[in-house]
Amino acid sequence: MTDRTDHFAGDDPFEIARRWLCEAERTEINDPNAIALSTVDASGLPNARMVLLKGIEDDAFVFYTNYESAKAAELDSAGKAAFVMHWKSLRRQLRVRGLVDREDGAEADAYFASRSLKSRLGAWASRQSRPLRSRAALMAEVAKVTATHGANPKRPPFWGGxxxxxxEIEFWADGAYRLHDRFVWRREAPGSDWSVTRLNP
Ligand SMILES: Cc1cc2nc3c(=O)[nH]c(=O)nc-3n(C[C@H](O)[C@H](O)[C@H](O)COP(=O)(O)O)c2cc1C
Ligand code: PXP
Structure with missing residues (x-):
């Protein structure tokens, strides 16, 4: 007999995550889909930065970035990542740890095509994570790629998901006097069965 009810109810953690994000979309003032993405560099030094979660699929979480960025180097070499989302308006937290693969096919093309023209050109212009001489140099690059890539730029080969x-997926909800509720879903490997454990706050 489980006491995993209310916010935590359900047999599919991706479904619960989708439900929480949907609630946050109604209550957060902006960027309810922002995640703090954590990686480690070659020396083992952790790194973190915000990115926007663009999909909760049947078995994965998807975001988009520049494949020549610092984060991409760290993701590609470790093959692992973690992220946390915190919704202040709901007083809830979602934590995820797992294995990482690139999405650089049709889904990435479709997502890129859905972005505004200026954001698509911005992706072409930005050498993300590398030094930039000045704001003016960036704007000159934007003008250059606007001239070369025109009104319908395709997805850059250095940009994708x-x-x-x-x-591991942990759902956390605030409780009175710091007696929070936590449920962690764990599995040995992708494709294995999940086990669910209630944790002390
Ligand atoms: C709310 C928020 C959302 C962001 N979303 C993204 C994103 O989806 N993709 C991305 O590449 N950078 C995003 N950024 C910028 C990153 O935080 C970061 O500055 C950039 O990706 C470079 O990170 P890196 O040098 O560790 O690779 C976002 C920043 C903020 C504050
Ligand atoms: C550099 C960068 N790339 C990608 C994104 C993802 O968001 P969107 O595709 O909606 O622009 C962001 C969001 O802040 C961003 O800053």
Missing amino acids: YRIVPV
Whole structure:
């Protein structure tokens, strides 16, 4: 007999995550889909930065970025990542740890095509994570790619998605006097069965 009810109810953690994000979309003032993405560099030094979660699939979380960025180097070499989302308006937290693969096919093309023209050109212009001489130099690059890539730029080969396939997903909800509720879903590997454990706050 489980006491995993209310916010935590359900047999599919991706469904619960989708439900929480949907609630946050109604209550957060902006960027309810922002995640703090954590990686490690070659020396083992952790790194973190915000990115926007663009999909919760049947077995993965998807975001988009520049494949020549610092994060991409760290994701590609470790093959692993973690992220946390915190919704202040709901007083809830979602934590995910898992394995990472690139999404650089049709889905990435479709997502890129859905972005505004200026954001698409911006992706072409930005050498993300590398030094930039000045704001003016960036704007000159934007003008250059606008001239060369025109009104319908295709997805740059150096820009696309990452899919995080989790082995651990934790749902946390605020409780009175710091007696929070926590449920962690764990599995040995992608494709294995999940086990669910209630954790002390
Ligand atoms: C709310 C928010 C959302 C962001 N979303 C993205 C994103 O989806 N993709 C991205 O490449 N950078 C995004 N950024 C910028 C990143 O935080 C970061 O500055 C950039 O990706 C470079 O990171 P890196 O040098 O560690 O690779 C976002 C920043 C903020 C504050
Ligand atoms: C550099 C960068 N790339 C990608 C994104 C993803 O968001 P969108 O595709 O909606 O622009 C963001 C969001 O802040 C961003 O800053």
